[in-house]
Amino acid sequence: MMVSRKILVTMTLMALAITSAAQAEVSKVRVSRQFGLPYLPMIVIEDRHLLEKNAKAAGLEVTVEWSQRAGPAADLDALLAGQADFIGPGIPTLATVWDKTVGTPQEVRALIAMQSMPYVLVTRNPAIKTIADFTDKDKIALPAVKLTGHAIALEMEAAKVWGADQYNKLDSITITRSHADAAAALMSNQSEIDAHFASAPFYYYELATPGIHQVLKSYDTLGAKHTNGVLLTAKKFHDANPKLCAAVVAAFEEADAFIKAHPREAAQIYLDVTKDKIALDQLEKMVADPDVDYTTTPINLMKIVDFMHEVGRIKKKPASWKDLFFPEAHGLNGS
Known part of the structure; x- marks a missing residue:
């Protein structure tokens, strides 16, 4: 009887341990x-x-x-x-x-x-005042083409300017770069990149650089924060x-x-x-x-x-x- 009770207690403790382990949350x-x-x-x-x-x-x-x-x-x-x-x-x-x-x-x-x-689109090209001024000679750096908020905001603005069926009109001149690399390229004036749809703090750095100006802020595209x-x-x-x-x-x-x-x-x-x-x-x-x-x-x-x-x-x-x-x-x- 004592042996049976010991077995029962052992099995109960094992069951509790298994249940506890199953419910345990990660430690890392x-x-x-x-x-x-x-x-x-x-x-x-x-x-x-x-x-x-x-x-x-x-x-x-x-x-x-x-x-x-x-x-x-x-x-x-x-x-x-x-x-x-x-x-x-x-x-x-x-x-x-x-x-x-x-x-x-x-x-x-x-x-x-x-x-x-916001995402802020900046450029060093003085001819660009709105996105309608971009040509196939320009390159807009984004953290990821088509995947990020910057890319979608650009497409939303394109749809407003050229119509919904032209939402991807500027996709062909966008390229993937990290914000740090894009900002360095734009501010150096030694790269094919002449525009950057940036996040903070990078657009602050860029706008403080002579010759770089703002084209678009995503808050304006969406009409709100x-x-x-x-x-x-x-x-x-x-x-x-x-x-x-x-x-x-x-x-x-x-x-x-x-x-x-x-x-x-x-x-x-x-x-x-x-x-x-x-x-x-x-x-x-x-x-x-x-x-x-x-x-x-x-x-x-x-x-x-x-x-x-x-x-x-x-x-x-x-x-x-x-x-x-x-x-x-x-x-x-x-x-």
Whole structure:
């Protein structure tokens, strides 16, 4: 009888251990980010260990592995291959991957938005005042042709200028370059690149360079502020790690509040982490720019997604922005 009881107790403990293991959340989180001020919340989270802090408050002990890849396409490949848990691309990447994976085991959605921030098209060609002035002799650098918000904003503006059927009129003169490489090429005046659809802080650098001027701001194209970047994760990872995902949301909310309350300190953190050489006073002004809003709420996201559906870039049309996001964001006043 005693032996039977020991066996029963042992089996019960084993069952509990198996159940506990099945419910255990990950102990290491892998986050991949790109370059520039759109990723300031991630940089603040990394520097101040906000993800570890909020995970611990939820009863989790985690380590965070930060990485940088060549571009949004490389980030997405890493996410789909299970080599990254969170990435921070633009809206077109979200719409594209959702369109291809929704309802499949590889489904990907956004957890939150990361910020609202414009894309700014600049050029050193004095003849170009609007996009109608571009010719086949010009080259517009983008972080990724057709895939990024910069590329879609250019197509949306082209549709406004030449008509919906001519939305891709300028695609043939766009080329893929990182923001850093594109800015260096444009400012050097030694490259075929004579225009750059840029994110911050790069368009600030470029516009401070003699001979470079602004052609277009994406806020004007869309008629309002819009989300620039979103935080993506796989549904499988999200569903297996509910406490961690809640901690991630809390970490971003804390980072956003810190940036708004302490723009100078946030700017210093950016410089410390990125080793950028810009003056602190100048960077602080960029962080506090009224055009920039570090928020987890998606803003005018559907204007971009609807356009992508209209031109056939995605096949499925989400009924609302909530279809693209996990439930953690559904209580926000998004659009």
